[in-house]
Amino acid sequence: MQNAHDIALLLARFQFAFTVGVHIIFPAFSIGLAAYLAVLEGAWLATGRQVFLDLYRYWIKAFSIVFGMGVVSGLVMAYEFGTNWSVFSKKAGPITGVLLSYEVMTAFFLEAGFLGVMLFGMNKVGRGLHFAATCCVSVGTLISMTWILASNSWMQTPRGYRIDPATGQFLPDDWLAIIFNPSFPFRLVHMGLAAFLSVAFAVGATGAWHMLRARRAGAIAGEPVRVMFSMAMWMAAIVAPVQILAGDAHGLNTLKYQPVKIAAMEGDWETEGRAPELLFGIPNMRTEHTDYAVKIPLLGSLILTHSLDGKVPGMKDFPRDQRPPSPVIFFSFRIMVALGVLMMLVGLWSLWHRRNSTLFTSPVFHIVALCMAPAGFIALLCGWVTTEVGRQPWTVYGLLRTSDSAAPVILSSMAVSMTAFVVVYVIVFGSGLGILVRLLARAPQEGEPDTAPTRASDMLATRVHPAVVTFSSGKGA
Template identity: 50%
Template sequence: MIDPDALMLSRIQFGFTIAFHIIFPAFTIGLASWLVILEARWLRTGNLLFKNLCRFWAKVFAVSFGLGVVSGIVMSYQFGTNWSGYAEFTGNILGPVIAYEVITAFFLEAAFLGIMLFGWEKVGNRLHFVATCAVALGTLLSSFWITAANSWMQTPAGYAIENSVAVPVDWWQIVFNPSFPNRYAHLITGMYLTTAFAIAGMSAYMLLRARRQSEAPERIAGARASLSMALWFAAIFAPVQIVLGDLQGLAVLDQQPTKLAAIEANWETQRGVPLILFAWPDQEAQENRFEIAIPYLGSVILAHDPNGEIPGLRDVPREQQPPVLPVFFSFRIMVGLGFLMVILGAWSLWLRWKGRLFDSPLFLWACFAMTPSGFAAVVFGWLTAEIGRQPWVVYGLLHRDQALSPTVEATTIAGSLAAFVVAYSIIFGAGTYYLFKLLRRGPDPVEAIEGDDVARKPKRPLSMTSEGIESRSGSRADHPAE
């Protein structure tokens, strides 16, 4: 007999821990590739500004990476303590997939992380760059395997059921299951955008503070360069993410129609459905209240056909319907944040064309306000995907009641959940405080590191001007804001 309180508390506990965990990979995966770009630009141009920026953001990466590892470890234990039914059913398939993530990705990151962080004056420039690239590759491989595992839970393939458990039949189909390619592309682009808007927001804050305190130009050159580069990425890839999201919507329509019906709060299977801008889904009454919708636009977007058929929730029994309210609103928050990213990217292009990218306080405040937008979009996207899969843990195969440990007690889970809340508050409170302190200080001026780089100086000696980096002979070197 399943204890409903134990089930709910177990779901809350896992949701709490993974919500904390996911924000750190969402940042560090993109940040690792950002470090590769900065170091590559330093090696190509000899511009010490880019090396300085790389060393600064590497400190941020180190703290975020550590917090991500700490927050992710406890989830593995919960599979055995709270979700033994899930572990038993999926262990033959997802166990090896997670092991591949550890062997190919985590070991790669761990092997080269020390060189990347502490090897600046201990190894050659090229070897250090190889280490940075290896760490970035490790983060991408890690997300590859984790996304493959989660996608298999969404669209299981390449398996057989023997003795009431799933066993592998075709590993190629297991890893590259039907939903994996779209989900991986959508996830990685989202994480890169998370990093881009976080860097843009933090850099905008540094510029705004510099305006108030009238700081010297050399103190803000790094912030200008970071802001410019981050906004180039945002302007290009925010629209790409909208396209990837559309492809993901088509895939969900084909692979998980019940989830799509919950996302759209569509109760009856019908053609020419409207796009619901706002409503209050009433699952008890199986209808929407206070609905504001645009006729036919839902079918146009979801099926690319004004008369396209969209499935309804009433096609399945109520006990197999996902909770509509959180799925409906989390999806719209995610999409709304995505369009705000597109708008800010377009605004940055217009200001860049006008030559006022760093001179508009309103724009800088908007960038600062968008700092957490990527994190929020990733979390709400995760909520849409995972709650929309309910009541299945493995879609169509394993019900959440079957996944729960049969002997777990609600009081035990409540106690451990309270302990997690206290421990996470202390650990992540301290980590967040240190990150804010580090970001508030910002990167040191180039002159602060020139003395440590005599052997690594570029061929042309550099000096800082109010516009960027120039050679002391008077010719312009690579302008960091371009």
């Protein structure tokens, strides 16, 4: 019976990880793309250049699908809190539930109130009001990210609470301390930059694809393609180095408040000064040793403490039952860092091409940019795995274990629901992504059609995929 319970708990954890992993891509895409749309519309209003309006109308069609899939995928997790994680909801709900309700009352209402104007009001309201609607939706996505990260960061570094001795509930004592907990500012900046960087490379890859297609056809890509590729590469060149600095600051914060997570990420077992950096290895939780380790002397202390003599914690300093699974986060962390460095190099490479006037003519660079399309999202997922798996075995760090947070789930029920989730997600979101790819496979045109034609004949002329209207009107949710 105990074995069945353990397997059911593992399936509940995997189910939540699967649904969150799918969901997190779409809000990140929405955050970056909404900001990009606000910049495009602002640039059009400021300069009057038609190309910015063309790009706005092109990318808003993609935004409508991404936003819709984000709403649909996010609804599922609310039910999982009640069905699979009811003990956590009961104990932490007075804090996390309130923070998530703030997200609904501020961000969701702001987005819902102005989304229709943004998608369909270009020809129905004044330019200033429409731009304000676009900015409100963009700000709404950022506010949504802020509240969700405040809740999740509190679970990582809980502050401002007291525990009711009768019920074991976490009750708020200081809301400012709860919201602005020690890890919150670092995680907010890191996540925001990750969203912008992910979208920059998605936009850049789309531009690169169309420039390669034009080159094969013996033509020159149109101005909208060149402009969006240039804007994306500017964003990559500026944001990628800043993201690495933000990640370094986040690491220093994690070392201070969650040292065992750092030890597991680095594959370090013994606490030592002048510690090396492990480029590669296979952490062995049973033997308490990292096999096949490839080390660079002193670099571990320098990176983690900014001092050659700084002490780096080892996992042996912590009880076995409080150590996260090192092999998982050891590799997820390294994939994230490798992709971050690669994105920075591509951004710097774009500056070299820009200086030499070959940004739009180098097929090799365009192929690399195309291959980098998923890089930001993969790095984001790896960062999420590092953060959340590194918190284990806790849901509320150091206070509430994951094993004590679950409802009394039944193995057969979890197996059926997990299978159903995978099948439905593959069908629904696979179809959504297919529609998105079809939309982006068509290059933006000069005089790009609007998303809200005023007559049926105009709707036929725009050739907007029906799913755009379905998701944008909320029917997809």
